[in-house]
Amino acid sequence: MHGPLIETLARQGVTRRTFMKYCATLASMMALPPSAGRAMAEAMASAPAASKRPSVIWLPFQECTGCTESITRSHSPTLEGLIFDVISLDYQETLMAAAGHQAEEALHAAMAANDGKYLLIVDGSIPLGLDGAYSCIAGKSNLDTLKEVAKGAAAIVAMGSCAAYGGLPHANPNPTGAVSVSDIIKDKPIINIPGCPPIPTVITGVLAHFLTFGSLPELDQHGRPKAFYGETIHDRCYRRPFYDQGKFAKTFDDEGARNGWCLFELGCKGPVTYNACATVKWNGGTSWPVESGHGCLGCSEPDFWDGGGFYKALSMPADPLKLAGKAAAVGAAAGVAVSFVNRGKKSAAKSAHETTTLADLEK
Amino acid sequence: MAIAQRVVVDPITRIEGHLRIEAETDADGKITSAYSAGTMVRGIEIILRGRDPRDAWAFAQRICGVCTLVHGIASVRSVEDALHRAIPTYSIPQNAELIRNLMIAAQYVHDHVMHFYHLHALDWVDVVSALKADPKATSTLAQSISSYPKSSPGYFADVQKKVKNFVEQGQLGIFSNAYWGHPAYKLPPEANLMAVAHYLEALAWQRDVVKLHAIFGGKNPHPNFVVGGVPSAISVHVDHPGQGKGPHYRGGQDATAVNMVGLQIVQNVIKQMRDFVDQVYVPDLLAIASFYKEWGGIGDTGGNFLSFGDMPSKSFWDTDSYLIPRGVILNHDISTIHPIDLDKEDEIQEFVSHSWYKYGGGDAEGLHPFKGETELNYTGPKPPYEQLEVEKKYSWLKSPRWQGKAMEVGPLARVLLMYADTKSAGHAQTKELVDYTLKTLDVPVTALFSTLGRTAARGLESKVLADSMQGMFDHLMANIKAGDVRTFNDQYWDPSTWPNHMHGVGLMEAPRGGLSHWIVIDGGKISNYQAVVPSTWNAGPRDAQGQPGAYESALQHNHVMHDPKQPIEILRTIHSFDPCIACAVHVTDPDGEELVQVKVK
Numbered sequence: 008m009h010g011p012l013i014e015t016l017a018r019q020g021v022t023r024r025t026f027m028k029y030c031a032t033l034a035s036m037m038a039l040p041p042s043a044g045r046a047m048a049e050a051m052a053s054a055p056a057a058s059k060r061p062s063v064i065w066l067p068f069q070e071c072t073g074c075t076e077s078i079t080r081s082h083s084p085t086l087e088g089l090i091f092d093v094i095s096l097d098y099q100e101t102l103m104a105a106a107g108h109q110a111e112e113a114l115h116a117a118m119a120a121n122d123g124k125y126l127l128i129v130d131g132s133i134p135l136g137l138d139g140a141y142s143c144i145a146g147k148s149n150l151d152t153l154k155e156v157a158k159g160a161a162a163i164v165a166m167g168s169c170a171a172y173g174g175l176p177h178a179n180p181n182p183t184g185a186v187s188v189s190d191i192i193k194d195k196p197i198i199n200i201p202g203c204p205p206i207p208t209v210i211t212g213v214l215a216h217f218l219t220f221g222s223l224p225e226l227d228q229h230g231r232p233k234a235f236y237g238e239t240i241h242d243r244c245y246r247r248p249f250y251d252q253g254k255f256a257k258t259f260d261d262e263g264a265r266n267g268w269c270l271f272e273l274g275c276k277g278p279v280t281y282n283a284c285a286t287v288k289w290n291g292g293t294s295w296p297v298e299s300g301h302g303c304l305g306c307s308e309p310d311f312w313d314g315g316g317f318y319k320a321l322s323m324p325a326d327p328l329k330l331a332g333k334a335a336a337v338g339a340a341a342g343v344a345v346s347f348v349n350r351g352k353k354s355a356a357k358s359a360h361e362t363t364t365l366a367d368l369e370k
Numbered sequence: 371m372a373i374a375q376r377v378v379v380d381p382i383t384r385i386e387g388h389l390r391i392e393a394e395t396d397a398d399g400k401i402t403s404a405y406s407a408g409t410m411v412r413g414i415e416i417i418l419r420g421r422d423p424r425d426a427w428a429f430a431q432r433i434c435g436v437c438t439l440v441h442g443i444a445s446v447r448s449v450e451d452a453l454h455r456a457i458p459t460y461s462i463p464q465n466a467e468l469i470r471n472l473m474i475a476a477q478y479v480h481d482h483v484m485h486f487y488h489l490h491a492l493d494w495v496d497v498v499s500a501l502k503a504d505p506k507a508t509s510t511l512a513q514s515i516s517s518y519p520k521s522s523p524g525y526f527a528d529v530q531k532k533v534k535n536f537v538e539q540g541q542l543g544i545f546s547n548a549y550w551g552h553p554a555y556k557l558p559p560e561a562n563l564m565a566v567a568h569y570l571e572a573l574a575w576q577r578d579v580v581k582l583h584a585i586f587g588g589k590n591p592h593p594n595f596v597v598g599g600v601p602s603a604i605s606v607h608v609d610h611p612g613q614g615k616g617p618h619y620r621g622g623q624d625a626t627a628v629n630m631v632g633l634q635i636v637q638n639v640i641k642q643m644r645d646f647v648d649q650v651y652v653p654d655l656l657a658i659a660s661f662y663k664e665w666g667g668i669g670d671t672g673g674n675f676l677s678f679g680d681m682p683s684k685s686f687w688d689t690d691s692y693l694i695p696r697g698v699i700l701n702h703d704i705s706t707i708h709p710i711d712l713d714k715e716d717e718i719q720e721f722v723s724h725s726w727y728k729y730g731g732g733d734a735e736g737l738h739p740f741k742g743e744t745e746l747n748y749t750g751p752k753p754p755y756e757q758l759e760v761e762k763k764y765s766w767l768k769s770p771r772w773q774g775k776a777m778e779v780g781p782l783a784r785v786l787l788m789y790a791d792t793k794s795a796g797h798a799q800t801k802e803l804v805d806y807t808l809k810t811l812d813v814p815v816t817a818l819f820s821t822l823g824r825t826a827a828r829g830l831e832s833k834v835l836a837d838s839m840q841g842m843f844d845h846l847m848a849n850i851k852a853g854d855v856r857t858f859n860d861q862y863w864d865p866s867t868w869p870n871h872m873h874g875v876g877l878m879e880a881p882r883g884g885l886s887h888w889i890v891i892d893g894g895k896i897s898n899y900q901a902v903v904p905s906t907w908n909a910g911p912r913d914a915q916g917q918p919g920a921y922e923s924a925l926q927h928n929h930v931m932h933d934p935k936q937p938i939e940i941l942r943t944i945h946s947f948d949p950c951i952a953c954a955v956h957v958t959d960p961d962g963e964e965l966v967q968v969k970v971k
Binding site: 074082108142183284297 | 386390409412424425428436488547548549576581583586589593594596626748
């Protein structure tokens, strides 16, 4: 296997073996058969050489540029690896050289040349209030721009929680009438990659899937790829054993916090948050929020901003869990192991996790 | 060209957020007036009302994902300042200040390097010209200005080949339709190739150095913070041998990210940052600047500069312990530093005469942020539009003023204050760096007040801050070694223990300049939140007196456009400020609902 990507990787000191391993890992994370890793590697390595690099158009609306920043932090493949060898990033306001009319021309040229074939990435929500005057680019409302550019797209990636669910601008009282991409576009395949921002590996993983198979991966009920959003943070958390033992940090620097005990009582939303932070981690596997001592904010869930407070401990809707949780906390405080309570709590937690959503948190 | 024209640049790319510039030129192409308009709002301050003040940092942080931590820090400081004003004994542990300082300094260095290479460089560097370079001559050039090891002819030949392949494929992507070949590009092909190589190196470098934020904040962009300290508990237990089944038995690798491995990563990042700034950023900056000295006479904002100061070595409330001083410089006079009174009602004010807002007492008045009003009043054209009504209201940005004067904030303001303030800890090094730069470029001190000076200041400040990080890290390690692992003050964590009414201001120097978050808390909930941010100071529209904001003043200073259809001159000066427009615009009140008027004594 060879191709421009392999050459680039070689220049970056990445061996073919490492690249294959990355693809295999990606495939296994996405719950695909082992052969898919090989297919993915072949496609990523050779597709660009075989034909034109697929066109990608990235539109920024009510956003903070955190999602763009996140993709620049991708370690494998790197952003420059993607841009030079895998995709043709034809419009990206934060990175592109051209401005003003020249930028607009580049957008329209890419749309015309790749009609029906380009991948549209959107970050930020779209405000409907005031005829869209809350957010304009080149004198046009985001709403008009989205509709115009979506028309010729093969598929749309709603990047980050704002594009996927409305995100922060949509938080109560939603002053600008902000909505998500899927609230507006109904006739195109849309994949949501939520997170504030999303994990770079997840972004590049989904792009790799699209480029390999020409289709979007399997999605859950919130339009997220199951491969990355299939399990809760809590289920894969390295601090889970402490939860099961009823050992909880009470403040951010007490003995428990320093020993890596569970952050449940400090408001961690890990039990109701579906994302890959606990396994993929952040910034090249360096750490992730819980490992660095702060509870999960729940940022990949719809309406997590209105979840009732980041430091308010989850109150599970299932009563047995609530009772068990309290008992366990008391037990831990007294230094007593209450294994039977924990067993009950575990099963209660298990059933509760399947039914709890952020919307339930306020109950 | 024969006639006066209006030039519209929208979108301004290679910035954060949505910015539009309209400029009028005379018959010679010289800009006579310029108008800066923020064209996006989200309403974050409105969204914050009624919420738990301890949650505010997470909302406020999403004002911007580029200078990703600054609004988080300013927000936790605002709540802490409110507590400190109400309960003077309230403080946060020194380790937390040190960790915050490390994160802030890392943000500066990361942000400035990315700005220089990925947002600003393409205004000065012609990527296509790099194809004509001789790799061997490029290597000679690179080795003449720096000891950076990646400088062989083979290395530059590889980079050139990569760019050549890319261009020959005919899909230029983010480099398409730009201004390549424009006569304003002055670098020889070899300097262009060197800069393109470092554009790519910087992209790889920045991925690694954000690991510092990941260790302390769990992730980047948008690391985590907490009111009262930092959330990252230290899991180094020097007093335990690490054996047995006691509560400390997991105290090493598996507990938290701030263990010996994590701290070693932090140490490596500090070294990587210093190396890159010393060996790549500053040498490139000086080399490129030497071809653009005329820009030392273009883009002066009028000589008023403001800094809130930052990097406390003792505490946020001990401004004498700041590395970056607080103060104001007026009319280019760096011999006098004016103090800032935060609470005086007529000192820091925001105006809305040319902004799409309405004030209860009339749009001509200025309001102190504690009394800030935010009633939206969009009077602009219905989109799609060709031109804004610049004689009326034309931006979602307000116009902040200090004692009625427009101010420039940012790296140039800070470097001037460090240069001028003999009490500042950064003084000696900054003075040396500035004098060295002026001497190397052979330009007068007045060249600092310019587009070139602003871009140079950003690089020099990066060196001061990168160098300061080692001392902070050593201090943190010494504390841990001495058994001090406190990172959080849990006293007054619970809002039910707070006084019923509190107000405070969280100040910081963000990479783009002075940032202030003003919070009013009633009954443990936010009753008013106002963020007065760097890009509002710089990018704001005219005020009631018709005084332009900093971008506007700068563009009105000595800009002659070669070709109004290719606005590279505008981009150079606007990018020299490193615009962050999502930061600048964040207020709205769509329904004209009655706004809470908060009186502060």
